[in-house]
Amino acid sequence: MRFQEYEAKEIFKEFGIPVPEGIVINSDSEIIPAIxxxxxxxxxxxxVLVGGRGKAGGIRVVENLEEAVEACREIFNKKIKGYHVKELLIEKKLEILTELYCGITINRTLGRPVIMVSSEGGINIEETAEKNPNKIFTLYCDPLVDIYPFQIVNLVKNLGLKGDVLLKVSQIIGKLLQIFNKYNGIIVEVNPLVITNNKQVLCLDAVIQIDDSALFRYPEFQEKKFNQMDYSLQRLEKKGATYVQLEGNIGLICSGAGLAMATMDTIKSFPGLSPANFLETGGSITPELMEDCMEIVLERNVLKGIFINIYGGINPIHEGAKGIARVIKDRELEIPIVAKALGNKQEETWEILEKAGVYTYKKSDTHGAINYLAEILHLEVKG
Structure with a gap:
C-alpha cells in the first residue's frame, strides 16, 4: 500500500520530521483561498500514487494568483500515468540551496533493509543511479540489530555536509528508519530533502509504501487501501481474486498464484509475448468472478491476446466458462483467446468456450498452450 504525499507527510510530522506547510484541495474552486x-x-x-509527476506535468510552480488558477484547472484535468488527479497539494515555494536524496528500501538479494543517500537529489535521481552509481551511498541494516546514530552520521558525511546541517539530516534519516520499521515498510523515501538558504532542512516530497501482507496489523489503513482501488479492483478484491497490472501484451487469468507466476514466466520466454497482468482467481470459479476477471483484463487496449489457465479440483470450472462466454458475446470480442481449462467438468467447459469462439488446449503442458497462442498470433513458436 502506498500513501499519497500529503498522507506520508502527516506521518512524517508525527515523528518530528520537518515538512513544508501545505493545504490539500479537491477541486479548482478551492484554489484561491488556499493560495x-x-x-x-x-x-x-x-x-497520484505514481512517481515521475514532475516530468509528467503534475507539479507546477506558480508566481501569481491567475497562474495558480489556470495551472490548478490544467492539473485536475490531467491523467498522470493513467491516474486521474483528484487531489492537489499546495505548498509555499522555498529558496533552496541544496537538494539531497534519501531513501530506505529492501535489498531483495540480501533480504535486508538498506539506507541510501545521495547529493544528487531531484527529478533525475533515476538517471544518477544508472549513470553515476558511485554518487549513491548505502548503509545496510540488520533487522535484529539497532543502527546507531554515529553510523548514520558517517553515512551522511559522504554528502559533504558538516556541522548543524549534518546532524539535522542524520536525525531525519534516523526517524525515517523508525517509520520504515514501525509500518513494515517496502520503501520510505524523500526526494528531494532540501537545505534552504537559511539552513533549514525540509522534506519537499514524501513516499511511504508498506507491505500489503502486514496490513492486518494496521486496521486504520485497510479501508484506505480498499478505497485506493478502482471499482473493478474492488469487485475482484471482494471475491478473493488478486490483480496486478503489468506492461505486456497478453492478458492472463489463472486459478492460483503459483500457476499464474509460472505461466507469466512461460509467456515471457516467447519472443514478442509478455504478460499484461497478474491475475489469480482465488476461490471458486463462478460466472460473476470470471466476468469481472475478463472485464478488468480487457481494460488494457494494447492486448494481442488473452490466455486463460485454470484447473478445477473440488470446484467445477464450467460455470466460470459461462461468465467468459457472456463477456465475449456482450463485447463482440475478436481478440484471440486461448484457454487451457482442465479438471472438474472440463468437457462441458470446452464446449461452452468453443461455442464462444475460444481456442481450447486440452493437454496439460502450459508451454504447448502458449505455443498454440503464438501460432494463432503468427509469432515465432518454440519447439
Missing part, C-alpha cells in the same frame, strides 16, 4: 493562505510563489502538486 491566499499559503502565499505566492507556490507549488501545486498532483496527488
Amino acid at each position: 491566499e493562505k499559503i502565499g505566492i510563489p507556490a507549488i501545486l502538486k498532483a496527488q
Whole structure:
C-alpha cells in the first residue's frame, strides 16, 4: 500500500520530521483561498500514487494568483500515468540551496533493509543511479540489530555536509528508519530533502509504501487501501481474486498464484509475448468472478491476446466458462483467446468456450498452450 504525499507527510510530522506547510484541495474552486493562505510563489502538486509527476506535468510552480488558477484547472484535468488527479497539494515555494536524496528500501538479494543517500537529489535521481552509481551511498541494516546514530552520521558525511546541517539530516534519516520499521515498510523515501538558504532542512516530497501482507496489523489503513482501488479492483478484491497490472501484451487469468507466476514466466520466454497482468482467481470459479476477471483484463487496449489457465479440483470450472462466454458475446470480442481449462467438468467447459469462439488446449503442458497462442498470433513458436 502506498500513501499519497500529503498522507506520508502527516506521518512524517508525527515523528518530528520537518515538512513544508501545505493545504490539500479537491477541486479548482478551492484554489484561491488556499493560495491566499499559503502565499505566492507556490507549488501545486498532483496527488497520484505514481512517481515521475514532475516530468509528467503534475507539479507546477506558480508566481501569481491567475497562474495558480489556470495551472490548478490544467492539473485536475490531467491523467498522470493513467491516474486521474483528484487531489492537489499546495505548498509555499522555498529558496533552496541544496537538494539531497534519501531513501530506505529492501535489498531483495540480501533480504535486508538498506539506507541510501545521495547529493544528487531531484527529478533525475533515476538517471544518477544508472549513470553515476558511485554518487549513491548505502548503509545496510540488520533487522535484529539497532543502527546507531554515529553510523548514520558517517553515512551522511559522504554528502559533504558538516556541522548543524549534518546532524539535522542524520536525525531525519534516523526517524525515517523508525517509520520504515514501525509500518513494515517496502520503501520510505524523500526526494528531494532540501537545505534552504537559511539552513533549514525540509522534506519537499514524501513516499511511504508498506507491505500489503502486514496490513492486518494496521486496521486504520485497510479501508484506505480498499478505497485506493478502482471499482473493478474492488469487485475482484471482494471475491478473493488478486490483480496486478503489468506492461505486456497478453492478458492472463489463472486459478492460483503459483500457476499464474509460472505461466507469466512461460509467456515471457516467447519472443514478442509478455504478460499484461497478474491475475489469480482465488476461490471458486463462478460466472460473476470470471466476468469481472475478463472485464478488468480487457481494460488494457494494447492486448494481442488473452490466455486463460485454470484447473478445477473440488470446484467445477464450467460455470466460470459461462461468465467468459457472456463477456465475449456482450463485447463482440475478436481478440484471440486461448484457454487451457482442465479438471472438474472440463468437457462441458470446452464446449461452452468453443461455442464462444475460444481456442481450447486440452493437454496439460502450459508451454504447448502458449505455443498454440503464438501460432494463432503468427509469432515465432518454440519447439
